[in-house]
């Protein structure tokens with residue numbers, strides 16, 4: 001009898017435990033599901049995952065504040081964002097661990113990937129509107145200066161474009177961008193068809209997800225006659241700033257134009273890096289680029305300097321005669337063009 005009661009009691013306890021466990025299991029699965037659904041909703045409504053171009057203020061050894069550039073790749077799990085950021089110029093990198101607060105602010109930490117570096121600190125970013133841009137501040141301990149440093153910190157979205165050689169069927173699209181950004185017929189219809197077919201020239205395009213051209217760049221190998229044609233009366237001045245001028249094999253990064261709505265997303269830099277790979281294959285030892293400056297702003301300065309170009313000369317009213325002879329309209333000053341040319345060199 002006693003045995004029967006005990007086994008009945010034990011059986012009902014076991015059943016209770018099992019149903020308790022099942023209930024707890026179902027609750028765990030349900031709360032996990034709810035958490036997962038909330039995470040997914042946040043990821044859909046406030047997508048932060050992806051690649052970014054970032055810039056941040058940093059202090060040099062001499063105390064000067066400079067703008068550093070870095071890439072960042074972020075992963076998102078609901079409100080929790082992790083990722084890695086790497087400097088463009090020296091490849092130093094940091095882990096980022098931040099949380100989305102009130103659907104707008106991103107607050108968290110960064111820490112160096114290199115134990116010998118040891119820099120660590122805080123990040124505060126404000127996500128304004130739907131542009132995907134994040135603006136804010138960083139502050140942290142820098143073991144090199146043994147100080148707390150801080151500065152502005154900005155993130156811009158980056159979607160890598162498809163790069164394609166310019167083909168004749170895309171020449172009209174490319175010409176429209178070149179015309180808008182550099183002046184109508186600064187690069188002529190005839191020029192573009194030549195660049196498309198010449199083996200010692202490279203005309204490349206960046207294509208968006210709809211298959212439309214969003215940027216164009218033109219590069220070519222040049223000899224001393226081309227140099228003479230390009231610089232004319234300034235040739236001697238140019239010779240002086242290039243050590244071993246007559247021994248160099250020159251490439252010219254001639255033109256680059258990015259459609260207005262795609263500017264500032266890394267497209268120009270990607271085309272420039274592609275061109276540099278091509279120049280390397282052509283065995284160019286020095287690459288020259290003429291960067292246009294208007295009202296003190298040189299648009300290509302950032303991208304050229306980020307890959308190592310150095311400005312060696314400034315030539316005022318450089319395109320004055322050329323624009324008068326050819327009649328093109330400079331987008332900044334019309335015709336004749338009174339803009340300054342910044343002459344940049346990159347020597348391998």
Ligand SMILES: CC(C)(COP(=O)(O)OP(=O)(O)OC[C@H]1O[C@@H](n2cnc3c(N)ncnc32)[C@H](O)[C@@H]1OP(=O)(O)O)[C@@H](O)C(=O)NCCC(=O)NCCS
Pocket residue numbers: 052053054055069070071088181182254255256257258259262263264265266267268269270290291292299300301302303306
């Ligand atoms: C100049 C021009 C070609 C630049 O193209 P762009 O696609 O806007 O340039 P990017 O987006 O690559 O670079 C913009 C900035 O982001 C930076 N950047 C690029 N890639 C980056 C990256 N991976 N991480 C962080 N920063 C990056 C660049 O260094 C540049 O810095 P800056 O703000 O100091 O200038 C474009 O503005 C243009 O077409 N201008 C009109 C025509 C012109 O002036 N052409 C040059 C004379 S031939």
